[in-house]
Amino acid sequence: TEEEKRQVHCEFRVSPLATKEQLVTTHDDHYVHRYLTGDMTESENRNIGFPWSLQHVNRSLSSVGGTVAAACAAWEEYLGRHEYLQNANTQQNTQTQPPLLNEKNKHLCWGAHVAGGTHHAFKDYGEGFCIFSDIAVAANVLLQRYSPSVQNNSSLAIHRILVIDLDVHQGNGNAALFASDDRVQTFSMHCSGNYFSKKEDSNLDVELPIGCGDETYLSSLNYWLKGIEQHQFEETLDNEKKDDTQTTGKRKQFDLIFFQSGVDISKEDRLGRLSVTQAGISKRNAMVFDFANRMESPLVICMGGGYPKGDNWSPTIDAHAGVYWEAHQYLSKKQ
Numbered sequence: 001t002e003e004e005k006r007q008v009h010c011e012f013r014v015s016p017l018a019t020k021e022q023l024v025t026t027h028d029d030h031y032v033h034r035y036l037t038g039d040m041t042e043s044e045n046r047n048i049g050f051p052w053s054l055q056h057v058n059r060s061l062s063s064v065g066g067t068v069a070a071a072c073a074a075w076e077e078y079l080g081r082h083e084y085l086q087n088a089n090t091q092q093n094t095q096t097q098p099p100l101l102n103e104k105n106k107h108l109c110w111g112a113h114v115a116g117g118t119h120h121a122f123k124d125y126g127e128g129f130c131i132f133s134d135i136a137v138a139a140n141v142l143l144q145r146y147s148p149s150v151q152n153n154s155s156l157a158i159h160r161i162l163v164i165d166l167d168v169h170q171g172n173g174n175a176a177l178f179a180s181d182d183r184v185q186t187f188s189m190h191c192s193g194n195y196f197s198k199k200e201d202s203n204l205d206v207e208l209p210i211g212c213g214d215e216t217y218l219s220s221l222n223y224w225l226k227g228i229e230q231h232q233f234e235e236t237l238d239n240e241k242k243d244d245t246q247t248t249g250k251r252k253q254f255d256l257i258f259f260q261s262g263v264d265i266s267k268e269d270r271l272g273r274l275s276v277t278q279a280g281i282s283k284r285n286a287m288v289f290d291f292a293n294r295m296e297s298p299l300v301i302c303m304g305g306g307y308p309k310g311d312n313w314s315p316t317i318d319a320h321a322g323v324y325w326e327a328h329q330y331l332s333k334k335q
């Protein structure tokens with residue numbers, strides 16, 4: 001049936017372990033080495049929130065590696081779709097692609113990691129259950145692997161990335177990690193009463209009042225996403241050379257978008273201090289999906305916080321699962 005044709009096939013893969021080479025694109029080499037070898041102080045481990053163990057090392061490497069893999073897979077799919085459409089009218093086209101693929105939906109190749117979102121990790125220390133920043137490492141790997149200096153066609157290179165962080169806590173680690181790198185723009189919308197360490201400066205920080213519900217949350221998100229969409233960046237970043245795409249102004253604002261989809265904004269959350277309903281979280285997700293679609297940018301989704309009250313895990317699990325299920329449904333409807 002037509003509906004079956006539009007269903008997006010999702011392949012589940014085991015998250016690979018991040019390599020040290022990938023980690024040091026973002027984090028201090030000495031810090032990475034000390035963590036991997038168990039040479040952390042008791043105070044450092046207490047600040048992170050986990051006692052050191054080999055199991056936690058593998059968990060941390062998997063948390064980063066899965067987001068790196070999801071991001072690279074999304075971008076490679078985008079490049080493949082571009083090539084397929086470029087060759088659509090020639091005998092060179094031997095690739096198998098979705099039958100409904102066209103220029104208007106070629107960017108709807110998303111990647112997702114059912115983990116990650118470790119946005120409290122800094123260059124040389126961790127906090128808040130975060131050792132390494134999976135999003136930051138993935139962004140830096142993409143910028144390194146698909147930079148304008150590497151890609152023959154600059155229009156297929158990654159010039160600028162956006163991080164949308166909608167966890168209830170500020171994405172302070174990512175804000176600090178990219179404070180001096182305009183290639184990665186950070187947007188964090190979080191609760192004003194939920195800082196557990198020093199506030200950092202994202203490119204855009206939006207604080208919401210304690211206890212705010214669906215109406216305030218969704219209207220705020222809608223307002224700021226529209227503001228980002230309308231923002232005009234300078235045509236040439238400091239560390240780029242001008243090229244045909246830049247001088248003609250045709251390059252899109254963001255080549256790829258990360259979505260940190262924390263569900264600790266829920267009224268059911270033990271630590272969140274906001275009062276967003278499950279219906280509100282679903283509308284939030286849809287807003288981000290629509291935004292990425294309008295920006296014509298591949299999207300990479302990862303988890304964030306979510307803390308159940310007592311032994312009732314269902315609201316937290318349902319909210320996390322909803323992010324991924326709703327992403328699948330959105331893509332299927334847009335094909």
